[in-house]
Amino acid sequence: MDHHLTPLDVTQLPTWKGLRQHRQDLAGFSLRQAFAEDPERFKQFSLSACGLLLDFSKNLVRADTLELLVKLAEEARLDDAIKAMFRGDVINASERRPVLHTALRRPIGDKVRVEGTDVMPEVHRVLHQMTELVGSVHNGLWRGYTEKPITDVVNIGIGGSFLGPQLVSEALLPFAQKGVRCHYLANIDGSEFRELACRLNAETTLFIVSSKSFGTLETLKNAQAARAWYLAQGGSEEELYRHFIAVSSNKEAAVAFGIREENIFPMWDWVGGRYSLWSAIGLPIAMSIGISNFKELLSGAYSMDQHFQSTPFERNIPVILGLLGVWYGDFWGARSHAILPYDYYLRNFTDHLQQLDMESNGKSVRQDGTPVTAGTGPVIWGGVGCNGQHAYHQLLHQGTQLIPADFIVPVSSYNPVADHHQWLFANCLSQSQALMLGKSREEAEAELRAKGLPEEEVQRLAPHKVVPGNRPSNTLVMERISPRRLGALIAMYEHKVYVQSVLWGINAFDQWGVELGKELGKTVYSRLTGQDEAQAEDGSTQGLIDFFRARHRG
Numbered sequence: 001m002d003h004h005l006t007p008l009d010v011t012q013l014p015t016w017k018g019l020r021q022h023r024q025d026l027a028g029f030s031l032r033q034a035f036a037e038d039p040e041r042f043k044q045f046s047l048s049a050c051g052l053l054l055d056f057s058k059n060l061v062r063a064d065t066l067e068l069l070v071k072l073a074e075e076a077r078l079d080d081a082i083k084a085m086f087r088g089d090v091i092n093a094s095e096r097r098p099v100l101h102t103a104l105r106r107p108i109g110d111k112v113r114v115e116g117t118d119v120m121p122e123v124h125r126v127l128h129q130m131t132e133l134v135g136s137v138h139n140g141l142w143r144g145y146t147e148k149p150i151t152d153v154v155n156i157g158i159g160g161s162f163l164g165p166q167l168v169s170e171a172l173l174p175f176a177q178k179g180v181r182c183h184y185l186a187n188i189d190g191s192e193f194r195e196l197a198c199r200l201n202a203e204t205t206l207f208i209v210s211s212k213s214f215g216t217l218e219t220l221k222n223a224q225a226a227r228a229w230y231l232a233q234g235g236s237e238e239e240l241y242r243h244f245i246a247v248s249s250n251k252e253a254a255v256a257f258g259i260r261e262e263n264i265f266p267m268w269d270w271v272g273g274r275y276s277l278w279s280a281i282g283l284p285i286a287m288s289i290g291i292s293n294f295k296e297l298l299s300g301a302y303s304m305d306q307h308f309q310s311t312p313f314e315r316n317i318p319v320i321l322g323l324l325g326v327w328y329g330d331f332w333g334a335r336s337h338a339i340l341p342y343d344y345y346l347r348n349f350t351d352h353l354q355q356l357d358m359e360s361n362g363k364s365v366r367q368d369g370t371p372v373t374a375g376t377g378p379v380i381w382g383g384v385g386c387n388g389q390h391a392y393h394q395l396l397h398q399g400t401q402l403i404p405a406d407f408i409v410p411v412s413s414y415n416p417v418a419d420h421h422q423w424l425f426a427n428c429l430s431q432s433q434a435l436m437l438g439k440s441r442e443e444a445e446a447e448l449r450a451k452g453l454p455e456e457e458v459q460r461l462a463p464h465k466v467v468p469g470n471r472p473s474n475t476l477v478m479e480r481i482s483p484r485r486l487g488a489l490i491a492m493y494e495h496k497v498y499v500q501s502v503l504w505g506i507n508a509f510d511q512w513g514v515e516l517g518k519e520l521g522k523t524v525y526s527r528l529t530g531q532d533e534a535q536a537e538d539g540s541t542q543g544l545i546d547f548f549r550a551r552h553r554g
Helices: 014-025 031-037 063-075 078-087 101-105 120-138 163-171 190-197 217-232 251-257 280-289 291-310 317-331 349-361 393-398 420-437 441-450 455-465 483-504 512-528 539-551
Strands: 046-049 052-055 152-156 181-185 205-210 244-247 336-341 379-382 405-410 473-478
Touching (some): 014 063, 014 317, 031 420, 046 291, 046 317, 052 317, 052 483, 063 078, 063 317, 063 483, 078 483, 101 291, 101 483, 120 280, 120 291, 152 217, 152 280, 163 181, 163 280, 163 349, 163 483, 181 190, 181 280, 190 217, 205 217, 205 280, 217 244, 244 251, 280 291, 291 317, 291 483, 317 483, 336 349, 349 379, 349 483, 393 420, 405 420, 420 473, 441 455, 473 483
Parallel strands (some): 152 205, 336 379, 405 473
Antiparallel strands (some): 046 052, 052 473
16 A cells, blocks of 8 residues: 555644644634734635635634644645645555546646556547537537437436536526526436426437446436336437437446447546546536536636645645644534535535535545544535525524534626625625624623613523624635636535545545445335345334335335
8 A cells, every 4th residue: 555545643643732732722712802903814814716715714723723734734744645646646545546536627738647548638538529519419410309409408317426517507507508408317206307307308308327337226217217208208219319328437238228339428437426527427517508618617626726736735725624624623523514605506515515525534444444533524514695594504603513614605696686796795794704703791781781671681681692603614705606716616625625534544535335225225125115025134124114015105
């Protein structure tokens, strides 16, 4: 195993012990006071790169905190790990694979070798294949079985074949090309299929089946349902190739399904599902926003790759975010992290980050199979502002848990309505300000007295109005959402996740935990359907199987 895969025990590093002591020194640290004492705090704790501004001044840190965190990254050999990933070393130890989603956004002429072979010509060959396909659909040259041009593209895929592409195509809706609508079908729930199918016309619909193995249960079942629907609407087996394309490693299965070989796009073992939107898995994105905007997305991600590789840690946005996550999780007991995008088009951002972060860093053994010595990935949750302010923000402000938050907001809207965007932006800033400032008992009492309440009522209500404050958050601002800035933003979170995995010594690129439920699902299915009459291994599952079989009505 390469030296950078033999994980250090981060908790035994000198700086980890220094951070424990430092955490005690910060027991009485007040953000409100820190801002009052240092008018330059924003300048000191904010960074700009790749069209993004990160304000991390509302964090429970001083300058010496950052110095310690950066020192920890150096002791954990983060620099070696970053080089190893971009070089194509085998950093996914359990599956013995390199991790090269970054190669998907590198320019022509760059060289990246996997087992002695340069993969870049193949990457650009597939990008060219995507360009041809998207061009033929957008120019009305790709025709359905009645010679009508394609109006709707349906992506059938789940997990990384769904969440990333859905996020990007919805986030970049202002860039959507006229004439082609994009839809997603992921869940095996028949209601989802029916609701989508009733909005489509088989003559003008193109399905993209995205599955590395062409055997993922949900994707295969939905592909079969789509095929049956297409045939029932008047399509024929002979013309099926006009309505189905695939992104898969299993060419034989896709051809057997009725897809032409030239319409099968490859997937590579060195790209994990949750990191794959930059590959042919991004076809629905390109179908929606056009290939030139798709290339801008890649370009934005590439600029963040460059920033991540070449910027000193103390000014490196993904590194700083990763270190802050470790600081809160392992030294402040934070168990979750809120993602709060203040933009309707980014409403699915949290869903994508849930998979990216929780599937990557939801691990309890290190690269070498030994148990972790620190807490690992947090629960990622959240949703679009201002909606959350009228729901779960209450817990952020007055609950007993410390929950760091990322606020994400563009300066300009593509759809200005009166002064709505100014109010949206103001809400975003005021929420992060309220988390930081809070409201003291004295302020609560003064506020109530100013309303003319009797002293008895003031004392009764004041405790309920106190907001502790001192709750940390980051604010990420961009001028407006564009393919390039969105590419940079998503790549930033990819690298943040990697930084944390390196510090914890875990593998961010496997996901063995998702396998067990799938395996057990096959056995449960055969018992539900009566193909296997054996009893379940536990009474609960058996009781639920019996309940289903007694009442199931189709």
